[in-house]
Amino acid sequence: MLHIPPEDVEFIRDSCGPEVVDGLLGLDGEGYRWSELCLRRPLWTVPGSSYTGAVLMAVLVAPSPRQLVMKVVPAGAPGREASVHAEALDAVPEFAKLHLVGRPYQPLDLPDGRTVMFQEVAGGSLADVVPVGSLGRDEQSQVIGTVVRGLLAEWNATALRTATPVQVTVPEFLRRELGDVWREGGSLQAFGRDLDIFDPSPPWLYSDGMRLPNPYLLVKGGHPALPDPTVPVLRGLGHGDLHLDNVLVPKSEKVVQPHAYRLIDLCTFSERADLGRDVATLLLSVLVPHVNHRNELPPDQRHALLRFVVDPDVSHRADIVPGAAAQVTAVRNTARQVMRDWGDPWDLQFLLSLTAAALRFTTYSGISEAGRTWFARLAAHACGEVLARTREKEGTARPPVREPGRDSFTVPGFGHADPAPHDRSAGFVPNQGPKRPEWQRETGVRDDRTVVGFGPDHTVVSVDSEGGIRRWTVSGEPLPGAGGHAPRQQLGHQSLVASLTHSVVVARPKELEIVHFPQRGGALRPPPVPLRNGDHFLVTSGGDVFATHDGNYLTVRNCQDGAPIEALPCPPSMAASAVSIDASVVAMARSREVYIHRRGREPLRKTVANSIPHARSRIMRLALPDPGLQLAVSPSGSHVGCVTFEEVVVWSTDDGREVYRRKLTDREAREALGAKWVRLVCTETGTLFWLRRGRLSVPTAASGTQLPQFETCADVALSRDGRLIALLSTEGRLEVWEL
Template sequence: MLRIPQEDAESIRILCGSAVTEGLHRRAGELGWTDLSLRRPLWTARGRSYTGAVLLAADVAPPPWQIIVKVVPDGAPGREADALTEALDAVPEFSRGHLAGHAFPPLRLEDGRTVMFQEIAGDSLRDTIPAGVLDSEESARVAEQVVRGILREWNGPGLEHAVPEEVTVSAFLRRELDDVWTGGGSLHAFGRSLEVLEPSPPWLYTDGSRLPNPYLMVEGDQSALPDPTVRVLRGMGHGDLHLDNILVPMKEKVAQADDYRLIDLCTFDRKTDLGRDAATLLLSALVPHVRHEQPPDQRKALLRFIVDPDARHRARIVPEAVRQVEAVCATARAAMSRRRDAWDVQFLLSLTAGALRFTTYTGIGAAGRRWFARLAAHAMGQVLLLTDEAGAGVSAEPDPGRDSFALAGFGKAGTAAPGEATGFVPDQGPRRRRWETRSGPRDDDRAVIGFGPGHTVVVVDGTGGVHRWSVDGDPLPGAGGRAPRLRLGHQALVASLTHSVVVARPRELEIVHFPQRGGALRSAPVVLPDAGHFLVTSGGDVFATHDRNLLTVRDFESGTVIETIPCPSSLASSAVSIDASVVALARSREVRIHRRGAAPLVRTTANSLPRLRSGWLKTLTPDPGCQLAVSPSGSHVGCVTFEEVVVWRTDDGREVYRRVLTDRESREAMGAKRMRLVCTEAGTLFWLRRGRLSTPTVDGGTQLRQSGTYNDIAISRDGLLIAMLGSEGRIEVWDL
């Protein structure tokens, strides 16, 4: 007859139910126990339980024995008892030293649960703790021992006779992500929130790199992405080897790293990806370092150090994170030295799958989930580089010696709800230079660049002279300029449907046409009422002018008025879409968006001059201006004030991005020369300020690498090309 103290019996009933109590009595009769008592106060494992199991420390007799009673729920966790038995029998030498075995046979309950009776890991429950509660130095030492153990001791004998398996990258990833991929759920939902699924751009920009969309790499069968065949090794693996599934005994408060024990083996598999355990261990160790947003340079350094170690990255990474990466990656490489090249590829694939799985863990926060999505893209990009698929367009490390125009992505693209995970920047960055020439106007801060029909490239210099090229760089007929010079501030516009330009002189607009038969034809000038009438320097199918009262849309043939829109008082900026179906008009702190066939939108912005944002001086300064941009089709409107950058969608008015500018950005926003704001169809902004090009909507503002300074930039009507006009006369056209 088993005696259980009344207090302990009540605790078991409350925590586990009466079925467990009845099961303990049955097992006691089989094993001859007469006494069972729980550790008081009730012992619970330090760390985290992800399976819903209940663990109790108990003393049973005779003979006196301290065990762990683990009540495992039905379903996938319920196979833990059988999986542990299989793992214990696989490599007995490793099992004796590093697995906590069965003290007594497990018991299956009628409700599907399993009661396991396990040996304690180590000599004492008090002095054995999960590796997840150790400091970074000690947990790194434990990680080294565990990685070395699972690759050399646990899998070493089997690897002597192993034959690598040939598999496509997509098939490998789908097998690793089977349970979270096939069911959709949070993995797919997070991908959609990042705007990389539905729609699904094949290439993404993040941290200065052009990388494959890891979600599409899992799907496979993508015409725009390669799917190389790789050779991988399979072997025994824990399957869920995070830090809290590693117990470590302490001696005189020092972790005994070589005496670790692995627990919770319900996912054990004899034929699993050999890199999965090491990858999972590394990712779990990095969670504390990435659960909050990192400065872009630190984030990129850590990501690149993981997938392509380079000593130059160390200075930007916190030492604790470096220690964790080296503990896993360097140890694994040493353990797999005879298979180093193949291992590097396989481990990167393991990181890709593991990182995507970690994006489903809501407990690590939105910033952490975005970081793991970035890591998946970086690891996948490195796989393509190592498998000689770089020709597909991977750009892992831009060359600092030339214009790279690499954009970042996976950023916070919205503020719709607190904690909501939002947006990758899609495939919008300049990634491949089509052509360049140095025959443009030099040192002309009034010069303007634009795209004409058929992707022709047109430059209007400060005198109104027109220079033209085909999309392949062949010169086309142009026209000379004349006095007086154009107004300051990009006062010219290139037509997108006809070979025409319009230039603004002090009191009139001059429209120049270039017929196919050659020469240049000038329409009668459009007389401006006064010096306060301005050309709107966006559009293309049509153009627009504005004064204090009206914005007037005109055709490119003769400047005939098409429609007029009332301007708000104190107009600070204006912009129109290619066909003027969307018109944005801004006051200092208010943006009005007119949509053809729909009600107008009114949105507010913060706007104040730097250094004057508080105190009595603020009341004495005039309202500052701002810059506006409308995407070619009118899908998005962007605004940069002296205080913040905002982007709205025009179909529903939703705000998709908002960020406060840095003090430096605010200061550099002052001025008229070499300033321009343009918006892509995805809502990405390109901001030319004082000749330097940046993307203020990406990664908290990304300054693009460039040679020299620019006078102007332009995006083609279809949004596929971007052109830059350098101050030294250099013209470049890049694919977007």
């Protein structure tokens, strides 16, 4: 009869219940010839460490003396682990001997449905064998590259030689991969509802300046606005849940031995698994520490990491959180090298595997809301890349994947973007103004054409008339900048500071210069973006994206390389234009008509009064050219403001209401005549700031209240979230205020 020390009996009973003790004491089968079983001292236990709720502890048995891991597996679906583990061991015995954990004894079935398994100790040691998740980044990169190669080139060598691709639609693939977390309103659907992007579900979402398909609707399938492409898929042996803590690796003399890795917890093993699932799961588990912050990554880092995972570009590396690029490369490049004969179809399958894995990660309770929101974004980016790559093959017109819009992942009460400083439901506020100074400093540049703007994380940037760039942190500490050069800017304020990436756009004759500032330092200057003619000008608003116009079309462009995203026809004799931070609202105007384009909704057309002072008779109007005007759009696109030579008007874009209108005083109208470098800025509450002749006023207040200022103002800018305002004088004094 098996002898277990009384203190160990008590511990096992307390940890696992009396049924386990009774089962152990009753062991008398032919496979068990033990007379002694005791817990290893000091105790090695990991109660509840598995997501299945299994309890693990190290035991010593004899004869013959042996150290084992005893695993008590719960009843239900996890109870299949014993039989599935056996299938994994038998599938490729050579691989199993080197990289799986053996099962030297048959499992013990308990009356309550649970199973007790006895497994070999991975690598023969519980002290010198560690989970890969506990290693440093450099050691992790070594191991995960080796594991990915082993999964595909060794474990699946035979499967790949004999495999025939299976043609499946994207929804079929995703539903098969997601299984129970999707079916019957599972935890995945619940998280989509929290995000306000599932049930009801818009077919297209907006994230980081890009228009992407809703991954939840792709899982459902059959939506008339979304395609259901068919893709070839390779299947073979798969672990099923290969996160970093399910890979163990030994150390010899404290040095990691990557080729001696072992895979544990094989309860989700399958002989017909998606070959990309383990690779994608391993990759995303590597990224959890990078994205699992209480607050979201800064927009430039978040966007760069998302794009580097789904469509790697060397330009993304500069903005990626430290260490993440090497880890992503270790997984992606190794898998691509092993699967090079399959090539493009493998890339497509891996993007689908990333989509499914990212959606699964949104259901894990151990990941913060910020992390789960990042994985939801990743799912949208990955399936967007799938649709982009299958569009031409199907020969049908699809909406462009790259298109800006309001961020779908920052909804009230969820997500981690900074909330708007004012409740939009409060309506129009005519005289919002600077409240509290944040900081001020001398820039050293005296230039009446200098532009100021806010970059990511409220960094502040000035650009002089020759493109010289100076940058500061939100607290006023200097950051690396770049020198300028001739020729000067085309016309007035013709520079723009990007809000998602540390980039600046400068308009020069017939071309655009884009300068990037990577985190490692220095300035990157890609080749200039050519424009068709010298009459193509920069629209000095936006930020997530930017826009140019040539009198015929207003073109929205990507801040990374200036590539066109969409084009809108300009009205005849266009006098002014402005776009919201993401170009979801675009305003263009003739002398007396304003056209407001709202993405996904009907456009608005408004009329305004406009004539030059002292020339307002009908006869004089006919003799003079049509006067110009100024337009401004609030950062989110909630309001559009207009100042003509006669009046000030503000509209709400949600319902098209006119929320403010007044006639200009004669003095205001006269001061606008011939004023150089006029700038109009609109806040989220609809307050307008009007810069002309170096003086800043609030035209939406009675008689156009002028703000107190010590020097002539060269430029004014709002931060992306509308919380801060920057004022830059012609003498080089920079002030940042809270609104």
